[in-house]
Amino acid sequence: MKPVIVVHGGAGTIVKEYEEGYRTGVKRAALKGYDCLRQKGAALTAVEEAVVVLENDPHFNAGYGSVLNEEGDVEMDAIIMDGRNLMSGAVSAVRCIANPITLARLVMEKTDHMLLTCKGASLFAKAQGIPEIPNEKLITERSRERWKTNLHPGSNPVVSQIGLGTVGAVAIDSEGNVACATSTGGLTNKMIGRVGDTACIGSGGYADNAFGAVSTTGHGESIMKVTLARLIINHMEQGMSPEEAAEAGLKYMKTRVNGLGGVIVVNSSGDWTAKFSTKQMTWAAVQDDQLQVGVYHGEKDTMPVG
Template sequence: MSAVIVVHGGAWAIPDELAKGVVDGVKAAAREGFSVLKKGESALDAVEAAVRALEDNTVFNAGHGATLNIDGEVELDAIIMDGRTLDNGAVSSVKNIANPVSLARAVMEKTPHCLLTSRGANLFAESIGMPTVPTGTMVTAYERKEWEKHKNYVTGVMEDINSQWAHDTVGAVAVDSAGNVACATSTGGIRNKMVGRVGDSPLIGSGGYADNSSGAVSCTGHGESILKVTLARLILSHVEQGKSVADSSQLSLQYMRDRVHGAGGAIVVTPSGQWAATFTTKRMAWAAVDHDVLWYGLDASERREEQLS
């Protein structure tokens, strides 16, 4: 079986000045994740590696480069899920962890729980010796400037997701040579969110889901809308009914738009290696590696390819 990885860097109105950076970033993350798969390692290892690469890249809203809440603080969320066992781990509202996806994996593997939040997540990180970083080092000058510019955010204004300043989530899905799927999603949330606000990203069935019987999904977009329709699980329910991954994604995103006026995107892969990257926002940065070909895009209907060197 051929291994496949797909990554996204968020679905929103990505401005032209960020376009090259986000496209280069998702391509690099897809290569990173695929290099893990090529070594014969698991889909779980691949999605963690890809998302760590995105968290370390300050152009994205996860880890380094995260958006700030209304008090000017970083609060990070992440999830990871193993489609073979349905084991999953997640963290929310963590402040000084550079790679929350790895902390989420530790929650999955080292605790009996699925989700740890805020102080509890940080105490757990400390107990297992996970390195911390000064929160200020994760804040970019660009984000500080944008936060100052948009302090008048009002929670629930739906057009924010398509505005120039709506920054968003990163994620990855993969299938390995054994046919196991996995997903991971990580985010800094919505700029100027309320303190303690948690969106879809760390919540199973909404920000991500993985099951070897159907596939793996990572979602991005307006978190409250995604939560209302449990978008990741909704997409897989269509896959289970025999629809293609592209149709399943499009139907689910259209339902979210029609039902709750929400915009977003999703990446999907099945155990047989079918995959899709679909969105209803202006842009979504995505990249995939399938049969040693790197596919990527940013705008609607854009699908470019490069041979892996």
């Protein structure tokens, strides 16, 4: 099996001045994950490493750069899933953690649970030796300014989410194993304790070796209503290609609940796609030592991997 990795940096409308930063970020993440796969690494490790790159990049709404809740604090969600055995780990509403995706993997591997939240996730992180960092170190000036803007009466946090995207990755390794990972800071000025689709299995992501893997981005409440990731897997189960399944899932979400978003998908044969119903979505993919990247509909820039 030829390994494949696809990453996304979130669906929405990207402010022009940040576009190049988004492109660079997803390319770096995809190449990091692919380097793992080229060395016969597992898909699970590849998606984690790719998402860590994006969590550390201030352009994206995950880890450093996460949006702020109504009190001006960072609360983050993340999920990871192993297609070999359907094992999954997730965290929600976590604070003071640089890389929630790594904590989510530890939940999967070190506990009998699938999702830890808030205080429990923090206690578990301490027990696993993950260092706490001040929440201030996760806050960018861009996130702070956006939070201030949305304190005004009549502001719309969903609209102001534009250009701040959830991040994710899907991969298939040389053994034919698939995995997914998704991480986010959530919605701008969200209520304290709000958890969106990202940490919910079947919504923010899903992976099953029999069919493939999906990572989602977009309006979380809409994604949760249709369990978008699992819906796309269901379509592939019925014989659809990744592209057909992604388009069908996004169309259903738009028609049924008027929700917009984006997805990256890889199937058990190594075919992949990146689809979105928003104006833009940053994504990158590597297959056969070829890196592809896009932001706009129909765009697919291709370059060799060095």
